[in-house]
Amino acid sequence: MTGPGGALVVTDLRVEFDGFVAVGGVSFDAHPGEVRFLIGPNGAGKTTCIDAITGLSKGTGSVTLGDQQLLGRSTQKIVRLGVGRTFQTASVFEGLSVLQNLDIAAGLHRSSLSLLRARRGVDPAIESALEEIGLSEERETPAGILSHGQKQWLEIGMMLVQEPRALLLDEPVAGMSQDERTATGELLQRIAQRRIVLVVEHDMDFMRRYASRVTVLHQGKVLSEGAVAQVQADPRVQEVYLGTAATTTAGSVPPDAMTETTTDAARHGEGV
Numbered sequence: 001m002t003g004p005g006g007a008l009v010v011t012d013l014r015v016e017f018d019g020f021v022a023v024g025g026v027s028f029d030a031h032p033g034e035v036r037f038l039i040g041p042n043g044a045g046k047t048t049c050i051d052a053i054t055g056l057s058k059g060t061g062s063v064t065l066g067d068q069q070l071l072g073r074s075t076q077k078i079v080r081l082g083v084g085r086t087f088q089t090a091s092v093f094e095g096l097s098v099l100q101n102l103d104i105a106a107g108l109h110r111s112s113l114s115l116l117r118a119r120r121g122v123d124p125a126i127e128s129a130l131e132e133i134g135l136s137e138e139r140e141t142p143a144g145i146l147s148h149g150q151k152q153w154l155e156i157g158m159m160l161v162q163e164p165r166a167l168l169l170d171e172p173v174a175g176m177s178q179d180e181r182t183a184t185g186e187l188l189q190r191i192a193q194r195r196i197v198l199v200v201e202h203d204m205d206f207m208r209r210y211a212s213r214v215t216v217l218h219q220g221k222v223l224s225e226g227a228v229a230q231v232q233a234d235p236r237v238q239e240v241y242l243g244t245a246a247t248t249t250a251g252s253v254p255p256d257a258m259t260e261t262t263t264d265a266a267r268h269g270e271g272v
């Protein structure tokens with residue numbers, strides 16, 4: 001498992017699309033033991049950062065996981081080096097059971113010897129993932145009839161069975177019920193005890209409840225970084241999220257100012 005020094009370190013990351021700078025020199029790091037959030041309005045460059053970290057987009061600068069450089073490696077190699085990710089839409093095999101989905105994901109990682117052993121029973125890694133994602137009772141259920149939240153948890157389980165050192169999640173709670181959000185936040189906190197967890201999210205309430213540290217991106221650059229309270233108190237963040245540098249008497253963003261509603265407004269380029 002990732003030990004001290006096993007951080008994900010992004011340094012001066014830059015991604016361009018035909019001359020358009022989507023990510024313009026972003027630096028941040030994420031460590032095991034914290035739920036790290038990357039937030040920012042629509043088009044800020046969050047997904048592009050994750051794409052570059054996972055090899056889906058070409059970037060310059062440096063992205064290291066422990067002592068391994070990730071930039072310039074293939075997506076498959078980056079997965080093998082221990083980076084898993086989810087996308088905004090869960091990609092599970094709907095016609096297969098929960099167990100079969102996990103088994104396929106584990107098969108991508110297992111040696112042929114452990115595949116042989118696994119045929120005699122449920123692989124302990126799968127059993128432990130099932131328990132972790134709370135789907136032990138649904139193991140024989142076809143993934144297609146799971147709730148939206150359960151599908152997202154299954155996708156997280158499919159990463160876990162590959163024993164990643166870092167999990168990157170793109171809007172994991174989008175479309176979830178309140179109970180599902182709470183369960184997801186608690187799941188991410190458990191996972192983060194031993195692994196790097198980096199979450200891209202628009203849901204500010206979720207971010208406030210579960211973030212250990214936050215980096216705010218705006219127009220491809222880091223606007224602000226720190227603990228939730230620090231970031232909320234940053235007038236530049238308020239400017240971006242509320243479209244005005246309005247302040248409270250204490251000169252800071254009200255704790256509940258960065259709500260989902262205001263974020264949605266920011267996503268659509270509206271002030272409030």
Ligand SMILES: Nc1ncnc2c1ncn2[C@@H]1O[C@H](COP(=O)(O)OP(=O)(O)OP(=O)(O)O)[C@@H](O)[C@H]1O
Pocket residue numbers: 017020022040041042043044045046047048049
């Ligand atoms: N493949 C691409 N080709 C050209 N431009 C792109 C490409 N991917 C992203 N962009 C642009 O780069 C910028 C950053 O996009 P990105 O998707 O990273 O933002 P985001 O912060 O994740 O936004 P959202 O919250 O909407 O997901 C946007 O202006 C987007 O239009």
